[in-house]
Amino acid sequence: MEGASSIIMLVVLFAVFYFMLIRPENKRKKQAQAMRDSLKKGDTITTIGGIVGKIVTVKPDTIVIETSDDRVRMELTKWAVSTTGVQSSDTQTSKKKDEEKKDEVKETEEIPEKPADEPAAPAEEEKKD
Structure with missing residues (x-):
């Protein structure tokens, strides 16, 4: 019984492998070849x-x-x-x-510009504890 169940499991594993990997790949190859033949x-x-x-x-x-x-x-x-x-x-x-x-957001938002004669605000330095 032990040998028969392991053979059945191998057959099931191969069937799953075939339907999950081999068959879809062959299908894709056939579609690609058909597309190339119809150029x-x-x-x-x-x-x-x-x-x-x-x-x-x-x-x-x-x-x-x-x-x-x-x-x-x-x-x-x-x-x-x-x-x-x-x-x-x-x-x-x-x-x-x-x-x-x-671009749409930039068009809808109005960003006020700083006058050229106004200096930029100095960046705050992080305080170390």
Whole structure:
């Protein structure tokens, strides 16, 4: 009985491992490959290195993108494509929102300015006990 229960536990552990780790990873790989296979001329892409560009030519294993209005062209392998569209991180988006909020607060608050001929108040020194 002791051997059978340990074999059952190993089978259960492998099943959990498969459904929690292996299967979702294979699903992500298939989605990424499908996205790379569906690339077409005119799509905007972001590479895994963070380069953003518009696809000019699609070849079986590579693509050619334009990265700016100066018509700078780069040839990349398809596996280097991270996403279609411009990818932005949440931290950049939240920083921009925070800056916009600060600008709004600055516009609504009126901070009185000190006249130039008035000296600045001296800083109080901390008293040591």
